[in-house]
Amino acid sequence: xxxxxxxxxxxxxxxxxxxxxxxxxxxxxxxxxxxxxxxxxxxxxxxxxxxxxxxxxxxxxxxxxxxxxxxxxxxxxxxxxxxxxxxxxxxxxxxxxxxxxxxxxxxxxxxxxxx
Amino acid sequence: xxxxxxxxxxxxxxxxxxxxxxxxxxxxxxxxxxxxxxxxxxxxxxxxxxxxxxxxxxxxxxxxxxxxxxxxxxxxxxxxxxxxxxxxxxxxxxxxxxxxxxxxxxxxxxxxxxx
Numbered sequence: 091x092x093x094x095x096x097x098x099x100x101x102x103x104x105x106x107x108x109x110x111x112x113x114x115x116x117x118x119x120x121x122x123x124x125x126x127x128x129x130x131x132x133x134x135x136x137x138x139x140x141x142x143x144x145x146x147x148x149x150x151x152x153x154x155x156x157x158x159x160x161x162x163x164x165x166x167x168x169x170x171x172x173x174x175x176x177x178x179x180x181x182x183x184x185x186x187x188x189x190x191x192x193x194x195x196x197x198x199x200x201x202x203x204x205x
Numbered sequence: 206x207x208x209x210x211x212x213x214x215x216x217x218x219x220x221x222x223x224x225x226x227x228x229x230x231x232x233x234x235x236x237x238x239x240x241x242x243x244x245x246x247x248x249x250x251x252x253x254x255x256x257x258x259x260x261x262x263x264x265x266x267x268x269x270x271x272x273x274x275x276x277x278x279x280x281x282x283x284x285x286x287x288x289x290x291x292x293x294x295x296x297x298x299x300x301x302x303x304x305x306x307x308x309x310x311x312x313x314x315x316x317x318x319x320x
Binding site: 121123125131132133134135138146149181185188189191192193194195196197198199 | 211236237239241247248249250251254256294298306307308309310311312313
């Protein structure tokens, strides 16, 4: 049973470009969380999605950031017009039911570098 | 919203000694407290968790205690080994009675175990 997959593992973008980060949850999991980890800091919640629904996006910046989890295919975190401050590791996690108390399994992360 | 404080930020111990990491949380509605271990450049991995109806949980050399009244929980690692060296994150989650399980993380403790 494959774990949570993320791609790309490393992504370099110039200021003003778009970044697309993909996350495939574990088989049988339909709940996906995205977290951002700045260097030397903890993980900060960004958004929680179920298939075709955004449940909680309270941790996501209002501008330039968006997320989706279509019926088919991976969840995508999209950052438009990237700035240097967006450089971070972005982790997604999946769980079977989305309830508090469910273990969240993390992917390997995408390390975004904005030049 | 929930806020999780974690101390110390760095911890250095001799191999064989014990290590203790402490976290406090602000929202008394939090009821799930996982601990994650993250090695350099790797994904966070769950090492132990505790729910609010339990005061203590052990798994071999690792134990977690929870004091709901004081709103703090601690990770205890006994007989530390060099491979325990990593960054450890505590987290808290609130169950709103539905599907909501995003984690609020502490800022991490960098544990170094010296041989």
